[in-house]
Amino acid sequence: MNLLVAPDLTWFRGRLQEGLGVRLRDGRVASVGPLGTDTPDLRVHLLMPGATDLQVNGGGGVLFNADPSLEGIAAIRAAHRGLGTHAILPTVITDAPEVLEAAAAAVIAAWGTTGIAGIHIEGPHIAPERRGTHDARHIRPLDSRTLAVLERLRAAGIPVLLTLAPERADPALLARAAGLGVVLSAGHSSATAEQAQAAFAHGVTMVTHLFNAMPPLHHRDPGLAAAAILSDAWIGLIPDGIHVNWAMLRLALAARPRPDRCFIVSDAMPTVGGPDAFTLYGRRIEVRDRRLVNAEGALAGAHVDMLTGMARLHLQGGVPLESCIAMAMDTPRAAMGLPPLEVAPGTSAGSLAVLDEALGFAGWLDRLT
CATH class of the missing domain: 3.20.20.140 (Metal-dependent hydrolases)
Known part of the structure; x- marks a missing residue:
């Protein structure tokens, strides 16, 4: 499965960023980069690790x-x-x-x-x-x-x-x-x-x-x-x-x-x-x-x-x-000395939370794609 997700806001490299596209392949993040003119398969408001x-x-x-x-x-x-x-x-x-x-x-x-x-x-x-x-x-x-x-x-x-x-x-x-x-x-x-x-x-x-x-x-x-x-x-x-x-x-x-x-x-x-x-x-x-x-x-x-x-x-x-x-x-x-969670290549879509415009939890990314 190869999907392009376009969040309005993405938690990426320690801050909120706009205009990014997150591509998923086989339930994991394959790439993160500028969305550009690509047509996404899914639009969400906010994407961040849980x-x-x-x-x-x-x-x-x-x-x-x-x-x-x-x-x-x-x-x-x-x-x-x-x-x-x-x-x-x-x-x-x-x-x-x-x-x-x-x-x-x-x-x-x-x-x-x-x-x-x-x-x-x-x-x-x-x-x-x-x-x-x-x-x-x-x-x-x-x-x-x-x-x-x-x-x-x-x-x-x-x-x-x-x-x-x-x-x-x-x-x-x-x-x-x-x-x-x-x-x-x-x-x-x-x-x-x-x-x-x-x-x-x-x-x-x-x-x-x-x-x-x-x-x-x-x-x-x-x-x-x-x-x-x-x-x-x-x-x-x-x-x-x-x-x-x-x-x-x-x-x-x-x-x-x-x-x-x-x-x-x-x-x-x-x-x-x-x-x-x-x-x-x-x-x-x-x-x-x-x-x-x-x-x-x-x-x-x-x-x-x-x-x-x-x-x-x-x-x-x-x-x-x-x-x-x-x-x-x-x-x-x-x-606690735990490694950071990131929206980055290799991250499981099941660890990425989607929030709606009211900042309510809308689900895990793997369940929405």
């Missing part, structure tokens, strides 16, 4: 903590793929050590599956006062049992992201984790600005969902949030318009010395691509007015997928589309 999501708690009715298995990962992956996300880090949140060990074993078993890019371990080594919806019963300092899990994962070649409160971690254990090649991220933390700066100098390279589960910005007590914004660290943000006000998000982007080191995550729960309620730690969590909340009305994760969040970031948040696409695709991969 998103990469570094924080996926669940999807399709499945919570990774509740089903830390190969089947659970497959269901979560399928739900997010159906919404335009190409690669995910299944995310296990604070729980019993046995749950973390089962989650790690499941990711090892799934390794090599298209779209599984590693694992995100969010907790249990967090600050109790900043736990959010995490279960306080399972919070504990970083310990040798978790180090053993990290060693198994890294021995299997799996990228690992570990969210913790750096102010509560033994520096020697932090150094061991960093030495394994684990990406350390400050989150669910009460770190002062000074503690955060020290952490950034000693192996912590990322911040998990900026502004959420950390002290708010204060003019006499800047805390982790200010230290993160002013650092070179990679910063994750939840772009649903609920977890972070758009003005605060734009403020963070504008103040960064490296604005190209901000990325978005979904922080998705099982309601994404699934039913509108699920159980977490034995408590009902449900969608109310686009917000995912517990019985008290407190936020409990997010009800958004990556491309919807990317569209909101642009259309409601006022961030340029080119920046939004990079934050959904290139930057999270760079933060």
